[in-house]
Amino acid sequence: MRKVSTPRVSRRHFLEVGTLGVAGLSLAQLLGAPAKGNSSRADSCIIIFLNGGPSHLDMWDMKPDAPAGIRSPFASLPTSVPGVRFCEYLPRLAQQMHRCTLVRSMNHSVNNSHAAAVYAALTGHDRGEQGGGAKPDDHPNLGSVLAKLRPPAPSAFPYVALPYKTKEGAGGPLQPGFLGGIIGANHDPFWVLDDANAPDFRVRNLALPEDVPPTRMAGRSELLTNLERPFELQQGRASLAYDVMSANQRRAFDMLTTDAAVRAFQIEREPARVRDAYGRNIYGQSILLARRLIEAGTRVVTMSWAPDANATWDTHGDNFNKLKNTLLPQFDAAASSLLAELAERGMLDRTLVAILGDFGRSPRINANAGRDHWNSCYSILLAGGGLKAGYVHGASDRTGAVPAESPVSPGDIIATLYHQLGVEPDMNIYDVLDRPHLLVPNGRVMSELLG
Numbered sequence: 001m002r003k004v005s006t007p008r009v010s011r012r013h014f015l016e017v018g019t020l021g022v023a024g025l026s027l028a029q030l031l032g033a034p035a036k037g038n039s040s041r042a043d044s045c046i047i048i049f050l051n052g053g054p055s056h057l058d059m060w061d062m063k064p065d066a067p068a069g070i071r072s073p074f075a076s077l078p079t080s081v082p083g084v085r086f087c088e089y090l091p092r093l094a095q096q097m098h099r100c101t102l103v104r105s106m107n108h109s110v111n112n113s114h115a116a117a118v119y120a121a122l123t124g125h126d127r128g129e130q131g132g133g134a135k136p137d138d139h140p141n142l143g144s145v146l147a148k149l150r151p152p153a154p155s156a157f158p159y160v161a162l163p164y165k166t167k168e169g170a171g172g173p174l175q176p177g178f179l180g181g182i183i184g185a186n187h188d189p190f191w192v193l194d195d196a197n198a199p200d201f202r203v204r205n206l207a208l209p210e211d212v213p214p215t216r217m218a219g220r221s222e223l224l225t226n227l228e229r230p231f232e233l234q235q236g237r238a239s240l241a242y243d244v245m246s247a248n249q250r251r252a253f254d255m256l257t258t259d260a261a262v263r264a265f266q267i268e269r270e271p272a273r274v275r276d277a278y279g280r281n282i283y284g285q286s287i288l289l290a291r292r293l294i295e296a297g298t299r300v301v302t303m304s305w306a307p308d309a310n311a312t313w314d315t316h317g318d319n320f321n322k323l324k325n326t327l328l329p330q331f332d333a334a335a336s337s338l339l340a341e342l343a344e345r346g347m348l349d350r351t352l353v354a355i356l357g358d359f360g361r362s363p364r365i366n367a368n369a370g371r372d373h374w375n376s377c378y379s380i381l382l383a384g385g386g387l388k389a390g391y392v393h394g395a396s397d398r399t400g401a402v403p404a405e406s407p408v409s410p411g412d413i414i415a416t417l418y419h420q421l422g423v424e425p426d427m428n429i430y431d432v433l434d435r436p437h438l439l440v441p442n443g444r445v446m447s448e449l450l451g
Helices: 011-017 114-123 142-149 220-231 236-257 260-264 272-278 282-295 319-344 410-420
Strands: 044-050 076-078 085-087 100-106 159-162 300-304 351-357 378-383 391-393 403-405 428-430 436-438
Touching: 044 114, 044 142, 044 282, 044 319, 100 403, 100 410, 114 351, 114 410, 142 159, 142 300, 142 410, 142 428, 159 282, 260 282, 272 282, 272 319, 282 300, 282 319, 319 351, 351 410
Parallel strands: 044 300, 044 351, 100 391, 159 300
Antiparallel strands: 076 085, 100 378, 351 378, 428 436
16 A cells, blocks of 8 residues: 555544534535436525514514404505515515515414424425424435535535524424435535624534644545545445445545635625624524525525524514514514625525425414414515515415415425426435435425416
């Protein structure tokens, strides 16, 4: 075996460098997917997931003529689309409505379990009230599927999730719907769990150890070759798996020794006025980071707006003060800035933005000045990627309780997002044992939403 002529890096240190340290995934694993041709209207997708269930009745489907006890105390204001009104605490987002599709007739069968409703919203698979945490036999997130079928350039992350691994309640398990599930952990997201609003923000999983400068990585290819030699005589499936991982490790090293991927996370490069516009909080800065990642070539970024299911939008109590004082101002700043910037940069046509939730909130205001879970009717907001602009689809009844026309399921929305991203939802996707699974069995591409 030829001696490595560059400074020595131990095999153990090499493995540590290639390890992300979150859920035992290596950076190399995130990069392994075959390239495929595609026909699409969009290249990328940002999912802003308002985890916990945002109140449609206090945001963008207000019912000013509803009876007391249902009617929101908030006033409404006009949007940039005549006849469409938003809550008074969404003034900036209201001025972006001409770029959006608002769906006011969402519904599904899950009402009590956040986990199952999140799973339905993010995968298009509705498993009723079956809750629990993420499992290996879950259906994959859209980001995981795109990582497998439409991988980006080697210098970009396929799929990123931030800023939390949202739990099913404080101290609970990781919610389902964010991972690769049946298609394998190598298609799980790259997790960014550091606060992008912190003055010392850095992505710890994307840095070389302090005692390994880039110059010491110069001999990485030769080092890898030497490490591979003991495995070369192995035969069969295990050998094939190692060959794939070996190629992915090379790509991981490329990312660690070039600054393309790292630069996307350098949010401090943004002008102060831009950072201020998104909001100086973990959610606003995470959405700004999502824009930077998409600009750098990432396919899908999922931003979950809660450390756990009960922490933010799950407003069983004090709904109106929470919305007025914190949730809506932060959301308004971040979502409106994202849409405006994507449009100004010429990116919105090829970038889907999906603002989703697990369900809405009940029409009846409860004794704690809150609203409870409500799956029978709620709203979502979409933009970009070839969808209609300035369009409202469906409607709820006079109290926002059920769809009055054109009901839509999470499967329909996920199928439509896949279609726009160049992946047909009626195709089979194969699990780690090469068994076929219909990608979205209970959803249709909604031609009504397409521009």
